[in-house]
Amino acid sequence: MLRGLLILFISACFLFSCSKKAELNPSPTSLITEGNAFATSSRILNQVYGLYSTFKQTGLYGSEYPVYSDIRAGDFISTNLNPNIGALTYQCVVESGSPEVNLIWQQAYQLINGCNVFLAGMEKSGRAVVGDSLTANYEAEVRGLRAIAYYSMLQLYAQPYTKDNGASPGLPLRLTANAGLANYSLKRSSVADVYARILTDLDSAEIGLPLKYSTALINTTRLHKNSVIAFKTRVDLTMGKYDKVIAEASKIVSSSAPYTAVASGGVANALESDITVVFKSPYTSLESVFSVPFSSNDIPGVPLASYYLPVLADATGLGTVGQGQYYLYAGGIVADAQWTATDKRRGFLFTTPSGGSTGRQWLTKYKVGTPFTDNCPVIRYSEVLLNLSEALLRLNGDASIPTAKNLLGAVRHRSDASYVIAAATTPDLLSAILEERHIEFLGEGLRNTDLMRLGLDIPAKSPAGSISVAAVPATAGNYIWPLPNAELLYNPGL
């Protein structure tokens, strides 16, 4: 018996010491591996959506990019100067180690590399799965996202193109798929080179993108032909290429009111008659050219509304609460006398009626309480009209005053029908347009770019009884953000 047991024992040992290939090379059950990610058409489509989901991470259009662009630009006051909630940006004292400087850069490049990896994967195996036509659509869409990411970063980390025609250092231009450990040393391309790439991407996106999708929801939340055209008007305006703004805008703006994009053959983007509709569920108005959606299953990291909505004690009568991180600077745009009390957009402001913060004004454009699922706007049709209006004036001067005024009027009058645009000269009208943009896009992250592209100083913020933040001249070092530590330390090519 002993011998039998012994034999059994030894054979058991041998049996189990055979190499276990499968056990040693497991496939994860909750992750898709590299080799399979392009295996089916639905996976490829999911990957496209995956890049949008990267696009709406906290640091980008989840909230931080628009919020941080606004809180430095003079209209908001930090409630409690918390450096983890943008106080350093607010005070214009960010440095390479500041959390936001690292996060926005990091997440933008996560998106950019995600796009690059997708493009490479499509060429390698995806094209064979979905065919040339869908490949062209997807690749165009992804190039569009990559362009928006590069554009957004330039607004924070680089000098404006208009300062020196883009001669200043821009961003490391990453266009190839990165994976694993490799030499990623790369110098910064000039601002001009980065803009050139942005426009190349947007142009090719315009060619490859479909005119429209099957539902209004998809038309507002994915890029289509008109949305990249609209975005190009922003890029060109930022660069001061007014002729190009006009050329792009003309594709999607009818020559006379009511201004629409019907003639483009794509999504019939147009102004919504009531601006408040744009910021309400289902967020699928034709004005919303591109915005990113959230749902209660897919909530934003640090949501827009939680920054701007007041806390309970300050929100008596509002019906919704946030974390009250930033309130409106009484000396900012809210003080503008031209922004009349009857203007519908004043409805986006809430004044604390009682308690210690009586009289404080809060932005309520994003009004959904917890879990704060307001869409985050990227570009609206009203901006295209104002971009066009400004470009016409800057390019043609007085000759374009009537058209420019009409375009401006289209935006102003839908919110304040009785307002009379008094400006009669080009400079007056230009400042009226700038003022209109300031009112119209409050809390949408455009103000910082408007200041920078025009070489304006960042205005001072002097809240009553609290610490002032001095103005930042366009020449000052802190006019733009530094590169983050994570780049400075590990990219010897800079």
Add this chain to the structure above:
Amino acid sequence: MTDEMKTALRLIIWLLLFTGSLSVPAELSAEMPEKKISIKGENLSLRDIFRIIEKQSDYQFFYNSKLIEQLKPVTLNVLNAKVEQVMDLCCKDQPVHYRIVDKIIILEETKKQELAAPEPAVLSVMAMTVGGKVVNKDGEPMEGVTVTDKTSRAVTRTVKDGTFSISASPGDVLQFTSVGYEMVEVRVKAKPETIKVSMVEAVKTLDETVVIAYGTTTARANTGSVSRVKGTDIAATPVQSFDAGLAGRATGVNITATSGVVNQAPVFRIRGTNSLSLSSYPLIVIDGVPAYTDDVNVGGNAMNNPLSAINPNDIESIDIAKDAAATSLYGSRAANGVVFVTTKKGRPGKAKLTYNGSVAYSKAVRAAPVLNGDQYLEIKNEGLVNAGTYDAVKNYYGNSIGPDGKIIRTNWFDYLFRTGLFHTNSVSVSGANETTKYYASLGYTGQNGILKGNDYNRKSVLFNFEHKVGSWLIVGNRTNYANDLTDSKLSTGQGATNTAANSVAYRMALISAPIIGPYNKDGSYNYTGLNLGLQDNQGHLTSTARMGYTNPVITLKYNQDNTGNNFIQSNSFLSLIPLKRLVLKTAYGIDNIYSRTERYFDPRSDEGYTANGSATGISAKREKWVWTNTANYSFDVKEHHFDLLAGEEQQKFTGDQFGLVRSGQTDPAYVNIQGGFSSVAITSTQDQVFYQYLESAFSRFQYDFDQKYQFSASLRRDQSSLLGKNNKSGLFWGFSGGWEVSKENFWEKSGLSKTVNFLKLKGSYGKVGNLSGITDFQTLSTYAAALYGGVAALAYSASGNADLKWETSKKTDVGLLLGFWDNRLSAELSLYKNDIDGLIFAVPVPSSAGIPGASPNTVLSNVGKMYNKGIEIGLNGEVIRGKVFNWQAGLNVSFNKNEITALTATVKQLLISSIGGAADQFSISQVGHPVGMIFAIRTAGVDVQTGRRIFLDQSGRKVLYTQVAAAGRYNWEYTDGTQAAAITAANDGVPYKRTNPKLYGGFTTRLRYKQFDLDLLMTFQAGGYMYYGTQGTLMDARFSNNSTKILHRWQKPGDVTDVPRLMDGDFTSWGYSMPVTSNVYSSNYLRMKNVTVGYNFSPLVLSHLQISGIRAYAGVQNLFILTPYPGADPEVTSAGNGTVTQGFDRNMNPNARIVSMGLQVNF
């Protein structure tokens, strides 16, 4: 008073005051000078004689008074006689005999048949039969004790009931020896007697069993570097898990008790930090099964140390293997050392029932002193004045009225801290006969931590048995089941939240303003949004919207946050012995943890405010099995002893974790995940699937010549699923040798051997690996599911490294073991060097590379080199060796030097920012320096003229900072008044100080006097520094409360101080958001870690109660600490067991001082 009453009273007095219970066995007491008895008288009654004896000596009597009245009076005439002589005369020809136990003389009736044979008239020198009994210190019989007559060399052994009989002549010396016990010698007296010997466990450790990989050996024969800690040393301290009790107990082992948070794993290092990005936690092997270690995070605030599944009372011993020889058989997991935990097993003898119970009270010590209400008002208003924003009507800090109508003065510590209570009870039954050994225990431990809402309890059951079938088969099983629950209503800064978060408990105690309270005037809770409101300051204070963050009273009252586990650990084995010296063993073990985290956040609380009330449920399942098959063959050829081991092992770990967060409570009645909530999300639930598989084959060869020369070699091949597909397997090996010089003839003959009775040299070299910390599927490039507004999405989530392989450590160890004066002093000296090659670290790539992953833009790769080298010195001695008074002392000191010798071509330094989530905590690791140095901006005090903080820029030039610059002046200025660039960490930070200590150790001393014992443990470390991040918070010039240190602020020109001028809004001068050297302090300390006084009740007294032993003890943990570190404790960490991020203290809880009392009863 009747005699019965007197007897009873005596008994009670003995029991209560222990007066009669001096622990000297009667036969040994002759060694002490003893009072002699002198009595002269005729026909004295025995009662009178006994009274006289009691007066003249310290003996006491115990007798039945009825019996004594029946006895004849005695005539005596003795001068300076021994008490025995007197008693012999008294009992002569009487129907009684006496026993003396511990100075108590017991008179007993002699039954007729027992009547002693008449004494021989003449004392004979002839051999006679001497009998007796050997017991241990608990009074239990000891079997198998060798009894040697040193004169005649006759030998016998004690039998099961501890008795023996041996032929000996009067005057012979009997020597009693047993492995693990102190030798006892007794001289045989002239007349036959029952010799009673009580043996105590040996202090000298040379012959103790030492657990090694897949077997055991003795310290004497062991060639590896292994330190042993006894389970009893740990069980007497109020810790939930044994690892926390190891501090200072062994050389080379550095345990950092992290903070006074319940169920938190300590930082555990053996011979320094041995990795950069992987874990430095050693492998813990419990009865052969590798255990889960560190914090098992199930998504809540609660800390969750899986090692607390083992009741420390069930631990027999802990063996800590440090060098390659001792660890290489564990191959790929051995680089950080291996800790073998052996649970208790039954011992031969009668069944033993043991009860252990203790209770302990704990209190936070050295919490930061903060301002009271009046000081707060003074400081804050001065800040407003200096900033130019003070307004006596519109902008000032003022008082508020509380619900009691009085001005509020709040000490927030009262709302957050409490006196903690720890209690533990366990009962075990154990025993063994020739064929079966068993041990079973039940335990219950409960703890209320020093922080409110921070509780722990554990119920555990352990069953161990081994059964021998004939001489050829042994089967056994150990099963441990434990159920625990850890509550942490408030964040403690680890677990789910980072240490810098607003809601961290200690931070709340520090920064909440003392001029507001948790309740408003009308009795309602004070909160505005997430935070504590201004109360009556509303309307006249505009510089802040809050005066604190979380209102802890709400959180503690309404919220729930706990993690519970069911642990099932079971290990069965079957050993076959088909040939005489061949042992085949198969062992199968499982180690499963089923965990559940439940959280409920009330909508009024900080935690639940934003979500309008939320409930979270997270479940996790961790299942692991290990199957080990070994064959062991040992044989001797003359003095040559060979031992061969071969084995194979498989280990698989599977499981998953998932959960839900529901928010938008629809009715206040809903407080759990099943209740009514409006939305559902899966964020913060750490959904994941676990999978790890390890397959190994190993062998070992051990050779011993005459116990003089030893050699061993081991080899292991591991294949792991964790590693890159191109590098699945690794080969690990070790060699070691030992030479017991003192066994050599030349040594024994030399005079030196009288002093140095034991001398052994040993050395080892080997290669081991490290992969702990590589997570499942980390080598793969993967895409993870995501959502885009609810639409399915798939996002590139991880860029793997198919080439990832083991981190390898080449360990060299040279050791010297010395025993002096019959091992009265033993010394151990080790020199070691651990060269780590192919160091795995998360190589940072430029952020713009866009590499995805859990920590983006890092790629785990085998690059870099590092070494740890050091010296360990262990001394153990018996300062006073005596049966009555014994004093042992031990000292262990370890010196460790760590240096990174190579990183990569592109990465010259590894800078880690935001440690613990705090923007001002930076660590840097550079070639040529130790890992994890503090990176900070240099400060140079405060400008005497202006009170501004002086920073030094990169070039060393002074830059002065002011929060609010006067017109025409600048926030940042050079000393000449010109504008300076703002100081930043990136531009101006420097690698400043090392964090890991240069030396650490412990000092133990154990005094035993009669039945009392005193145990002291001091621990110390020196040479390291700590970043006191909490100070940035404590000196913040916004609303938050401050350390009383701020009272020393600069106020007028000429003030010399290190506290700058106050200015509202200033959070720069003390580096709240950037690292400054003014927050760096030495972390040297000397701590009185443990003082325990114990008392062992006399077995005799107890025998009447059918108790064989009672030990009562009381102790104080953390009695005091001497340290230059100004924070609560130099032994805390913001970064858990992180390797390069030790030495940072941000909002870390103080540690507790613990007073404990315990009782151990053996039945």
